[in-house]
Amino acid sequence: MINSSPWQIFVEGRAERERLATPAADRADAAAFALVGALEAGEGVDEALVALDADPIGIDPELRSTVLDAYTSVADGARLPLRTLAAVEEERLTTIAGLLELGPRMGLYVSVAPALASTVVAGRELGARTTVDPVDSTPPLRLRSDRAAYDAVDAVLYRRGRVLLFCEVVMGPLPIGELLLQRHALIASDREVVRLLVLAPALVSLLQLRLARDERLSAAWEAGNWHLLAADRVAALSRLAAPRLADLEGHLGAEPPARDAAQLDLSSMGWGVTDSEAGEGVDHEPRT
Numbered sequence: 001m002i003n004s005s006p007w008q009i010f011v012e013g014r015a016e017r018e019r020l021a022t023p024a025a026d027r028a029d030a031a032a033f034a035l036v037g038a039l040e041a042g043e044g045v046d047e048a049l050v051a052l053d054a055d056p057i058g059i060d061p062e063l064r065s066t067v068l069d070a071y072t073s074v075a076d077g078a079r080l081p082l083r084t085l086a087a088v089e090e091e092r093l094t095t096i097a098g099l100l101e102l103g104p105r106m107g108l109y110v111s112v113a114p115a116l117a118s119t120v121v122a123g124r125e126l127g128a129r130t131t132v133d134p135v136d137s138t139p140p141l142r143l144r145s146d147r148a149a150y151d152a153v154d155a156v157l158y159r160r161g162r163v164l165l166f167c168e169v170v171m172g173p174l175p176i177g178e179l180l181l182q183r184h185a186l187i188a189s190d191r192e193v194v195r196l197l198v199l200a201p202a203l204v205s206l207l208q209l210r211l212a213r214d215e216r217l218s219a220a221w222e223a224g225n226w227h228l229l230a231a232d233r234v235a236a237l238s239r240l241a242a243p244r245l246a247d248l249e250g251h252l253g254a255e256p257p258a259r260d261a262a263q264l265d266l267s268s269m270g271w272g273v274t275d276s277e278a279g280e281g282v283d284h285e286p287r288t
Contacts, residue, residue, distance in 0.1 A: 023177030024057035025210055031055075032067035033173035036081040036088075039072065045079065063209065070206045071172060082202060083172075091231065092171040095198055096154050097121040098234040099167050100129035103157040105238075106245045108165070109133045111156045133160055140164050141193070146186035153187070154198075163245065164192045171200040171231065176210055180220040195226045198234065204254050227252045 031052040038048045052067075053059065072079050083091075096116065103110035109131045117127030140158050142150045157165040166187070168179055176197075184195065199207060207228065211218045220226075233251040237243050 023181065023214075024055060024059075025063060025214065026173075026175045026177040027055055027057075028052060028059045028063060029067050029070075029173045029175065029206070032064075033071050035068070035079070036071050036083070036085055036172075039079065039081045040084060060213070063213070066206050066209050070174070070203050088171045088200075091200065092169050093119060093121050093126075095169050095171075095231045095234050096167075097124075097126060097129060098238055099155045099157065099169070099198070100126060102234065102238050102243060103155075103165075104131050105243050106157075106247075108157045108159050108163070108245070109139075110158075111139045113154055114151050116154065133158075136160065141188040141190070144188035149183045149186035152183060162192065163194065164190075166193065166195045167198055168196070169198040169231070170203065172203065174199075174203050174206055174210075176207060176217060177214075180217055180224060180226070184224055185220075189224065193225060195224050196229045197226055198229045198231050201230050201232060204228070204230065208254060228254060230254075 031048065034051065035045065035048045038045045052064065070082075072081055074080070093116075096112065100110045100112060111130050112126045117125065117130075119126050139150075139156050140160055141164065153166050154169045155167040157167060166184070170179075179197075197207070211221055229248070229252055237247060237251060240247060
């Protein structure tokens with residue numbers, strides 16, 4: 001039960017309190033994504049739409065429209081999924097594998113979330129793609145972080161003392177509130193840390209809307225040094241003959257590879273833009 005006044009909402013019941021602890025826009029996003037499964041099964045579409053509109057906090061009309069457009073389309077009066085659930089998961093895992101393969105080519109060590117290590121992508125386990133820093137096998141900052149939160153990060157690319165990239169790969173749904181305000185609030189940070197949200201292109205507009213509408217999210221985005229990398233840019237970087245960390249700059253933002261979309265100052269981390277600067281002091285193939 002929810003008792004409300006003009007200034008307060010009191011929630012009775014542990015289950016309801018726990019459910020409302022999730023940011024309202026995350027709940028709306030999950031409800032919209034649930035439509036994909038309902039549409040694939042050919043049932044439950046009305047129920048899924050009711051769930052989207054039934055949240056006690058309510059849903060802004062523009063957010064409702066944007067989340068529906070992120071996952072579905074309407075043709076001849078019928079709502080259809082943009083991508084199947086299987087396609088969404090395959091793209092996510094393929095992108096994580098791409099990051100794990102790209103990192104060593106840039107001179108970085110890589111680790112993957114333990115829960116994903118045994119997952120097979122293109123005939124090879126994701127864990128087999130990781131590389132270990134011979135000086136210290138523990139990924140940077142893990143000992144200073146909440147272990148469960150750290151180990152939930154999809155992929156970590158790093159060069160100790162130079163740069164640390166926390167990569168979260170999202171194809172749908174987009175739990176941006178949980179990621180920024182909860183999980184990464186429990187992960188330590190320092191000047192070397194850059195956080196990459198590797199996002200399905202169809203979700204970019206939804207991310208932009210949510211950051212624009214929620215001051216907590218926009219503040220956490222800035223404080224956490226988050227940057228947007230569209231998922232198709234991982235494949236584009238992988239096609240480079242000799243990819244460098246500095247090459248990331250031209251692929252960041254909502255409209256890559258426009259140069260002004262990049263906000264990542266790699267030079268401040270000791271990584272230059274020229275070939276000589278990028279290669280100085282870096283073994284481009286880390287030892288495993």
